Amino acid sequence: MPLEQSELSLGSRARSLDLFERETFDLAIIGGGITGAGIALDAAARGLSVALVEKRDFASGTSSRSSKLIHGGLRYLEQMDFRLVREALVERATLNRVAPHLSSPLGFLVPVYGSGKRSPLGSSRLKLKLGLSLYDLLAGRRNIAPHRWIARDEALHIAPALDSEGLRGCFLYYDCLTDDARLVIEVIKAAAARGAAVANYAAARGLSGESGRVSAIAVEDLIGGRSLSLRARVVINATGAWAGEVAGLSGEDSTIRLRPSKGIHVVLPSEKIGSRAAVLIPSLGEQRFLFVIPWLGRTMIGTTDTDYAGDIDDPRVEDREIEQVLKSAARAFPDARISTDDVISVFAGLRPLVAGNGGATSELSRKEEIIESDSGLISIIGGKLTTYRKMAEQTVDIVARRLGRSSRSATGEIELAGGAIPEREWKEAARRAATEFRIESGIAEHLVRSYGGNYRAVLEIASASEELKARLVEDLPHIEAEVVYAARSEMAATVEDFLARRTRIALLARDHGRSCAARVAALMGCELPQIY
Ligand SMILES: Cc1cc2nc3c(=O)[nH]c(=O)nc-3n(C[C@H](O)[C@H](O)[C@H](O)COP(=O)(O)OP(=O)(O)OC[C@H]3O[C@@H](n4cnc5c(N)ncnc54)[C@H](O)[C@@H]3O)c2cc1C
Numbered sequence: 001m002p003l004e005q006s007e008l009s010l011g012s013r014a015r016s017l018d019l020f021e022r023e024t025f026d027l028a029i030i031g032g033g034i035t036g037a038g039i040a041l042d043a044a045a046r047g048l049s050v051a052l053v054e055k056r057d058f059a060s061g062t063s064s065r066s067s068k069l070i071h072g073g074l075r076y077l078e079q080m081d082f083r084l085v086r087e088a089l090v091e092r093a094t095l096n097r098v099a100p101h102l103s104s105p106l107g108f109l110v111p112v113y114g115s116g117k118r119s120p121l122g123s124s125r126l127k128l129k130l131g132l133s134l135y136d137l138l139a140g141r142r143n144i145a146p147h148r149w150i151a152r153d154e155a156l157h158i159a160p161a162l163d164s165e166g167l168r169g170c171f172l173y174y175d176c177l178t179d180d181a182r183l184v185i186e187v188i189k190a191a192a193a194r195g196a197a198v199a200n201y202a203a204a205r206g207l208s209g210e211s212g213r214v215s216a217i218a219v220e221d222l223i224g225g226r227s228l229s230l231r232a233r234v235v236i237n238a239t240g241a242w243a244g245e246v247a248g249l250s251g252e253d254s255t256i257r258l259r260p261s262k263g264i265h266v267v268l269p270s271e272k273i274g275s276r277a278a279v280l281i282p283s284l285g286e287q288r289f290l291f292v293i294p295w296l297g298r299t300m301i302g303t304t305d306t307d308y309a310g311d312i313d314d315p316r317v318e319d320r321e322i323e324q325v326l327k328s329a330a331r332a333f334p335d336a337r338i339s340t341d342d343v344i345s346v347f348a349g350l351r352p353l354v355a356g357n358g359g360a361t362s363e364l365s366r367k368e369e370i371i372e373s374d375s376g377l378i379s380i381i382g383g384k385l386t387t388y389r390k391m392a393e394q395t396v397d398i399v400a401r402r403l404g405r406s407s408r409s410a411t412g413e414i415e416l417a418g419g420a421i422p423e424r425e426w427k428e429a430a431r432r433a434a435t436e437f438r439i440e441s442g443i444a445e446h447l448v449r450s451y452g453g454n455y456r457a458v459l460e461i462a463s464a465s466e467e468l469k470a471r472l473v474e475d476l477p478h479i480e481a482e483v484v485y486a487a488r489s490e491m492a493a494t495v496e497d498f499l500a501r502r503t504r505i506a507l508l509a510r511d512h513g514r515s516c517a518a519r520v521a522a523l524m525g526c527e528l529p530q531i532y
Contacts, residue, residue: 008192008491010223010528016051016197017221020230025051025197027399028217028232030204030246033063034385035368036238037184038392038411040191040198043399045414046407050196051230052188053219055203057497059184062240063385064501065315065349067265067291067303070095070103070176070386072138074121074280075288077131084367086138088386092176093142095389099416100423101452102183103176105144106294107277109159110171111332118166118331120280120289125149125168132173147173159275161333172277177295180385181501182450185490186416187388200491207235207250213376214250223493223531234399237379241312241350250375258381259355260309264317265302266325267345267507273299273329273336281332283324290328297476298344298508301329308350315348322346345507352381370395418453433459439469439479446477450503451485458485472516473509483520487527495520 027043029036032054040052054060072089095103110128113119121128132147148171155170156162192198199221206218217230239246247254273279279292283304293300304321322343330338354369368383368391378398383391393409400407421429430444437444437459447455462468462481472478486492486502498520499513500506506513513520525532 007489008189008198009488010491010493010530012192013199013491013493014224016199017202017219017224017226017228019197020051020199020219021228023049023231025049025230025232026403027051027234027236028053028230029236029238030217031061031238031240031242032058032184032188032198032200033061033238033240034059034180034184034187034388035063035240035380035383035391036236037187037191038388039236039238039380039395040196041187041194041414042389042392042396042409042411044191044194044196045410046396046400046405048396048399048403048405048407050191051232052191052196052198053202053204053217053230054198054200055222057200057493057501058188058491059181059501061242062349062351063184064181065263065265065347066180066385067263067293068178068180068295068300068385069291069293070178072135072175073384073386074131074135077135078121081367082134082138084387085135087390088384089135089139090142091387091390093139094412095178095386096144096176098412098414098420099183099186099452100420101426101449102178102186102416104178104423104449105174106177107158107172107174108291109150109155109162109275109277109279110173111155111162111279111281112168112170113163114166114168118163118282120282128171132171135173144174144176147171158277159273159279161273161275161336162279163332163334175278177278177293178385179296179450179504181504183385185502186452189490190414190416198491200497201493204246204249207246207375207377209250209375212374215376234402235377236395236399237377240352240381243352243379243381245312247373247377247379250373250377252373252375255373256371256379256381257355259307259353260312260350261353262306262308262315262348262350263303264321264325264346264348265300266322266329266343267347268299268301268329268338268342269344270294270297270299272338272342273333275299279332281328284328284331285324290325292329292332296504296508301325305351312350315350317346317348344510345512347507354382370398372398415453417451418457421448421453429455437463437469440477443469443471443477443479454489457489458482461485461488472519473505473513476505476508478503478505480519480523483523484527487524492524493528493531495524498524
């Protein structure tokens, strides 16, 4: 079922805030990361009245700072968590069907060397073969393609800078890659198109209710400056690393004990490593591996997994963490001569892991937990980007039972982003768009890959003037019309919303988008006179 177009702007945000004051919703969700967005879509598609508040921008938390893999997870296979792997692989196939541009298949190389130390998953070919066969088996008949062994020369053809000394060959298996922040905004848009009232820059400051049951959220509108009360029959806390803090807003002693773990990524120019596939490499001095991932014309390397006790609002990347990642990459790709000067950008995200009994954070379960407190507040914590749809389905099943509604999730059939365009049709769609709208083919391809079926909406804006077809940054394919689209249809309110999440210019450009920030601000100013 393709999605209808819907406006999602500061105008619709203002209408959402008005509705918050007037209506009592079936469901109110705190948190606009992938978890909250997924729940909003699932519930709205079942016909529930839904409100969602996000204190900063959608996806500004962990959901824009992941490794961007839609995957079963070899790590979880190593931990023998077969149920999680199977569930994630089924979800990978579903997302690939409903939003192919947000879940595109990518090959992953697992190098095998004579020495176990340099092989990211050990040097036993038999053990790896068994593991990857199991991975294929768990993916079932909707697997992307079965894994295979490739000889040393073919591996070096795909990843020319890979250390060739002692290399016996590589296993090649497949998973999918996404743009996490765009996935969130597309799910939010799909929810809003089905009637969900959503607002970014709207923070939950308090929880209250009657007879000890939470039924109202005190919301602060961080753009308009007003305070309002949002009433709902069921309230969900989908605030990830902030879940303990938000659960405590009711005054009740929160039973949620989180142990945040930080993961960082480093972004390098793609020509530095020049691999056409993702590569698994050992993390120096650790019993774990890092992914080296070709992403949006750059190479992203990560991630780490360390206990974090700092400011949740602003997890920083430490120099020693960058050094650790770069040293690992330099050892795996010695001819690439990687140095800190190559770094384009870095980012850090927090895993909201539920505290266990000590031990390393990498040992803690990635499975989500749904906690129903005595006050009726439902908190959903942990999980993965990949399994957001299933997590949402399970959560809304609980909500529907509480509301006495019988309903089933429909999200497995809801196409995101204005209708799914299969990957095999991207090139042809881009070629036709380039001719019809008289734009460069590279720009057309970028728009199809970034916006799926909505690429035409961006191009229709661009057709208003030649200026709107202009690139924002010299060596990136993003154009001015995207700023207008983000303000009109994706509730972008600040320059950072556009540079960091509606597009990923902040991660892809060496100056993080400073050179085009004034132009972005001017374009947003025309669209959003109420705040500029
Ligand atoms: C380094 C790293 C790599 C990862 N890689 C992958 C991967 O490759 N694949 C995968 O499937 N998963 C991956 N994950 C896991 C995945 O990213 C997370 O499970 C997921 O993004 C969590 O989403 P969330 O919505 O629960 O939390 P968040 O995205 O953090 O969203 C919570 C939101 O709540 C908001 N909020 C907080 N307090 C309030 C308040 N008072 N009022 C209103 N809003 C509030 C925050 O601003 C935030 O936007 C990774 C995680 C990390 C840390």
